[in-house]
Amino acid sequence: MRLSQFFLPTLKETPAEAQIVSHRLMLRAGMVRQLSAGIYSWLPLGYRVLKKIEQIVREEQNAIGCNELLMPTIQPAELWQESGRYEDYGLEMLRITDRHDRNMLFGPTNEEVITDIFRKDVRSYKQLPQLLYHIQWKFRDEIRPRFGVMRGREFLMKDAYSFDVDYESARHAYNKMFLAYCRTFSRLGVKAIPMVADTGPIGGDLSHEFIILAETGESEVFCDRKWLDKDLTGKGVDLNDRTGLENWVQTTLEDYAATEEKHDPATCPVSGDDMIATRGIEVGHIFHFGAKYSEPMGANVLGPDGKEVPVMMGSYGIGVSRLVGALIEASHDENGIIWPDAVAPYKVGLINLRTGDDACDAACEDAYGKLQAAGIEVLYDDRDMRAGGKFADMDLIGLPWQIVIGPKGLANGIVELKNRRSGERVEVTFEAALNQISA
RNA sequence: CGGGGAGUAGCGCAGUCUGGUAGCGUACCUGCUUUGGGAGCAGGGGGUCGCGAGUUCGAAUCUCGCCUUCCCGACCA
Numbered sequence: 001m002r003l004s005q006f007f008l009p010t011l012k013e014t015p016a017e018a019q020i021v022s023h024r025l026m027l028r029a030g031m032v033r034q035l036s037a038g039i040y041s042w043l044p045l046g047y048r049v050l051k052k053i054e055q056i057v058r059e060e061q062n063a064i065g066c067n068e069l070l071m072p073t074i075q076p077a078e079l080w081q082e083s084g085r086y087e088d089y090g091l092e093m094l095r096i097t098d099r100h101d102r103n104m105l106f107g108p109t110n111e112e113v114i115t116d117i118f119r120k121d122v123r124s125y126k127q128l129p130q131l132l133y134h135i136q137w138k139f140r141d142e143i144r145p146r147f148g149v150m151r152g153r154e155f156l157m158k159d160a161y162s163f164d165v166d167y168e169s170a171r172h173a174y175n176k177m178f179l180a181y182c183r184t185f186s187r188l189g190v191k192a193i194p195m196v197a198d199t200g201p202i203g204g205d206l207s208h209e210f211i212i213l214a215e216t217g218e219s220e221v222f223c224d225r226k227w228l229d230k231d232l233t234g235k236g237v238d239l240n241d242r243t244g245l246e247n248w249v250q251t252t253l254e255d256y257a258a259t260e261e262k263h264d265p266a267t268c269p270v271s272g273d274d275m276i277a278t279r280g281i282e283v284g285h286i287f288h289f290g291a292k293y294s295e296p297m298g299a300n301v302l303g304p305d306g307k308e309v310p311v312m313m314g315s316y317g318i319g320v321s322r323l324v325g326a327l328i329e330a331s332h333d334e335n336g337i338i339w340p341d342a343v344a345p346y347k348v349g350l351i352n353l354r355t356g357d358d359a360c361d362a363a364c365e366d367a368y369g370k371l372q373a374a375g376i377e378v379l380y381d382d383r384d385m386r387a388g389g390k391f392a393d394m395d396l397i398g399l400p401w402q403i404v405i406g407p408k409g410l411a412n413g414i415v416e417l418k419n420r421r422s423g424e425r426v427e428v429t430f431e432a433a434l435n436q437i438s439a
Numbered sequence: 440c441g442g443g444g445a446g447u448a449g450c451g452c453a454g455u456c457u458g459g460u461a462g463c464g465u466a467c468c469u470g471c472u473u474u475g476g477g478a479g480c481a482g483g484g485g486g487u488c489g490c491g492a493g494u495u496c497g498a499a500u501c502u503c504g505c506c507u508u509c510c511c512g513a514c515c516a
Contacts, residue, residue: 012465012477013451017509037508091440092515109516143440143514157516209516218515285516319516353475388477395476406475416475 001346002368003381007044010393020216022328023148025337029397031324038145038153045397046324048345050156053188053323054135056342057158060184064176064239066131066160071113073137077103079112082297094141106139111293111315114161118311119299125165128301128311129173133160135320149325150281151218156321162314165303167290170312174206174288175245177316181210181284182234182252188323189340190330192283193227194253198261206314209259210284214329217279223257224270230255281326288314337398338421346379348437349399351391353406355384364405367415367430371403374438395420401437403430 009030017034018024026032031046042050058068077095080086086093094106107113114132122130135158145153162173178194185192190212197209211221230252237248256270259280268275291310294300300308319326331338341347348371352364364380371378379399381390387406394402404416409427417433418425428436 009449011450015450016445016452019510034508090514138516140515144510144512146510151515155516159516282516317516322516357474386473386478387475391476393477404475408475 001379003379004383006379008393008397009043010396018148020147020150020329021332022150022216022325025328025332025396026148026325029337032149034148038142038151040149040152040154045345049324049339049343050321052343052345053327054156054158054320056187057184057318057320058135060180060187061133061158061160063183064131064180066133066177066180068134069117069132070134071107071110071117071136073107073139074104075107075110075113077105079116079297080105083112083115083293084296085112092140092142094139107136108138108140109157109315109317110134110136110159111161111313112297115293115297115299115313118163119294119297122163122299122301122311125301125303128163128165129169130163131160131173131176132163133158133316147216147218147325149321150329152321155319158318158320160316162316163299164312165301165309167312170288170290170314171206172242172245174286174314175242175249176239177286177314178208178249178252179234179237179239179245181286181316181318182232184318185210185212185283186233187342188327189342190283190327191228191232193221193223193232193257193280195221195223195257195259195280196262197259197285206288208253208286209282210286210318211257211259211280212283212326212330213276213278213280214326215279216329217281219280219282220260220263220277221258221280222260222263222268222275222277224255225274225276226255227257227276281322281329282319283323283326284316284318286314286316288312332398335392336396339398339400341400344377344400345397346377346399348376348378348401348403349394349397350378350380351387351394351402351404352380352382353387353390353404355382357407359410360405360407363410363415363430367403367405370430370434371437374434376434376437403433403437405430 011028014024015027018027026046029045030043032040032042034040077086093108096104098104137154138157139154142151142153145151164170164173192210192212194208195211197207238244290312294310294313299311301311303309328337331340350364350368352360354360368378368380398420400420402418409415413429414427415430415433416425416427417436
């Protein structure tokens with residue numbers, strides 16, 4: 001992409017409404033614009049990041065055999081009256097009426113809809129287990145939206161649902177999802193610690209929140225220092241080996257980690273220097289809640305013994321749009337964002353220091369073509385601007401690599417290659433830079 | 440929902456106390472000179488001063504009501 005043709009409205013100064021670093025940087029880097037409290041438009045650069053995160057989440061869901069579908073944003077009130085949550089959910093649920101005066105709502109989550117889908121077509125334990133998910137916009141009319149996209153009212157969430165005939169197999173579904181979450185966050189280049197969590201209004205008795213440690217997080221959390229060095233990549237774990245997977249999950253969870261609601265200083269096994277008490281950003285939450293929805297909504301299946309039983313369910317969320325902010329909170333410096341490779345909107349920024357200079361233009365066009373031919377996502381800054389602004393913008397948007405081409409280096413046949421994260425700059429031939437980036 | 444800020448040019452702000460018809464920086468447009476970490480000079484465009492009432496000869500400024508937005512707290516991916 002040529003920057004001269006890209007919509008990238010960067011800001012030199014921070015808009016007054018943005019307080020935390022991720023919100024400031026997202027506005028300055030031209031990723032989002034606020035439309036209303038907690039409601040944002042995603043501009044091209046931000047949308048690319050959102051899509052990359054979404055795709056990694058999708059791939060890891062697919063990898064455990066979870067089926068993607070798509071449910072609507074607008075739901076009828078009747079379903080929620082069946083589950084009893086139409087009253088329980090309170091003012092956080094945005095309620096609307098259609099032209100026929102029917103009560104509708106903008107979905108804050110989808111347990112009711114998925115249960116309805118399930119009960120209409122599944123009758124036998126032989127059709128189980130089932131794992132279904134979608135990635136869809138949710139609306140929760142938060143009392144106080146804040147922190148940019150980290151607590152928006154409208155947000156993109158992956159929500160998955162499991163259906164099993166008994167607790168043991170439901171537990172296996174939970175474990176598979178646990179593994180998928182570890183792999184997802186690991187691929188996103190961030191450490192998300194699974195912590196024993198409160199189940200809140202969704203209900204249930206088995207629940208973990210995946211928390212990224214950050215001072216700006218909204219939750220108080222407590223965990224053993226051992227978590228910092230723990231391998232959470234989930235590599236080599238066989239998701240079809242029930243016992244092996246269960247053992248892996250138990251081993252992974254053996255060190256203490258709890259959110260404030262579940263933390264009890266009196267019984268906590270760690271203390272002193274071994275304990276980290278800080279704040280965190282909740283980026284994922286997994287629940288097993290058994291028959292909480294299947295029973296009132298009549299989602300039953302026939303078991304092997306011919307008896308009808310309510311299906312055992314779990315739900316599993318990842319805040320996709322929140323992750324964009326959370327990743328920035330976890331990875332930035334005073335000059336701007338530093339994207340993990342996996343989610344960077346482009347892998348390399350190509351800076352033409354002297355647009356309009358024949359030699360520079362030719363060298364940059366050549367480099368641009370070669371990078372594209374090598375399958376590398378490149379953002380080419382061909383704008384007619386002074387060098388300082390280009391450097392500043394490129395640092396701000398945080399692409400992992402920068403290739404700087406100017407008249408001085410060009411005279412000696414070299415370009416400058418900069419690593420955004422380390423700040424290291426080397427002067428090499430373009431071919432050497434290309435090799436380094438491709439490595 | 441309780442407490443506390445803020446709404447003046449795209450963005451950052453001054454002006455409000457003490458009423459007199461709106462300004463600075465930056466960004467934007469034109470020209471010239473520049474060009475390796477946010478250039479210089481000259482010229483130029485851009486404002487329902489959040490909205491509505493009221494007081495006054497006259498309101499960004501005073502009074503009342505409302506709206507929006509941000510921060511802290513209680514709740515949540």
